Amino acid sequence: MIPPEVTINLASEHPVFTSPSTNPTLSVSQLGTWNSCRMKWFFHYNGIYPVRRESHALALGTAVHELLDLFLSGKPTDPRLNEMALEAPDIAGEAERLLDEVRKGPQRKIVTTELQLSSSRETLSGRVYAIRGILDAVVLYDDESLWRMEHKTTSRMNSLYLQGLSSGLQTGVYHWLAESVYKPLKGTIYNILINTKTPQYTSAAIPVNKNLVIRSIAQCDVMADEIMDGLIYRNLLSCASFNQQCQYRSLCNRPDPCSSKRRRLRN
Numbered sequence: 001m002i003p004p005e006v007t008i009n010l011a012s013e014h015p016v017f018t019s020p021s022t023n024p025t026l027s028v029s030q031l032g033t034w035n036s037c038r039m040k041w042f043f044h045y046n047g048i049y050p051v052r053r054e055s056h057a058l059a060l061g062t063a064v065h066e067l068l069d070l071f072l073s074g075k076p077t078d079p080r081l082n083e084m085a086l087e088a089p090d091i092a093g094e095a096e097r098l099l100d101e102v103r104k105g106p107q108r109k110i111v112t113t114e115l116q117l118s119s120s121r122e123t124l125s126g127r128v129y130a131i132r133g134i135l136d137a138v139v140l141y142d143d144e145s146l147w148r149m150e151h152k153t154t155s156r157m158n159s160l161y162l163q164g165l166s167s168g169l170q171t172g173v174y175h176w177l178a179e180s181v182y183k184p185l186k187g188t189i190y191n192i193l194i195n196t197k198t199p200q201y202t203s204a205a206i207p208v209n210k211n212l213v214i215r216s217i218a219q220c221d222v223m224a225d226e227i228m229d230g231l232i233y234r235n236l237l238s239c240a241s242f243n244q245q246c247q248y249r250s251l252c253n254r255p256d257p258c259s260s261k262r263r264r265l266r267n
């Protein structure tokens with residue numbers, strides 16, 4: 001349900017609400033969602049969720065992320081795996097197999113895991129806000145170079161997916177946040193769980209694009225002003241990506257541009 005402090009007309013093409021927060025702290029994923037579609041951001045960050053079943057993909061992704069954190073921080077994984085085996089044996093089996101793939105891969109020196117970072121900035125109009133995010137890990141290579149590590153789960157692994165990851169706003173912002181503590185960072189290593197019928201694991205090391213970092217942070221300064229001003233509108237380009245529909249579609253009152261065409265074709 002829409003919270004009482006927010007007045008929004010979902011039927012309107014450009015609903016406006018008064019942002020309840022000044023000097024907000026915005027998470028990296030929050031900024032990424034705003035960038036993708038402001039209406040999606042409105043739903044998600046005002047506690048309006050579509051009815052969703054816990055999917056196998058989500059449960060497996062969460063289990064693998066948890067095990068990777070334990071493994072990378074040098075803690076034993078067996079106790080948690082045994083618990084998982086009692087809760088959901090199929091998830092535990094798949095997660096253990098994927099963890100074995102990581103164990104067989106190159107071992108890097110782990111500098112930190114699950115590090116929470118926050119850093120303040122000023123918007124173009126002079127308002128203060130902060131960006132926060134959690135780094136999955138920072139690792140050290142044999143040549144003494146530092147890399148940020150990120151765990152991802154996807155069912156659509158291809159070159160476009162990697163390109164989207166490495167050139168996306170969130171990569172630039174995470175890099176900027178990480179460099180507030182660890183500098184210089186060479187780039188990002190993606191640990192990717194490919195969640196198809198037979199799940200697989202792969203990893204890719206992608207060097208940083210400095211222009212992306214500068215551009216992403218400047219974009220955040222603009223978006224923070226926009227969030228505080230609170231103008232919400234739909235971005236129809238985000239309603240479907242890689243043939244997956246936005247999870248908020250049923251709540252969004254979005255006229256389906258294809259439906260009238262389909263009706264005409266049926267008649």
Ligand code: SF4
Pocket residue numbers: 037038039040234235236238239240246247248249252254
């Ligand atoms: S259905 Fe489209 S317009 Fe509506 S929230 Fe999702 S992406 Fe935004």
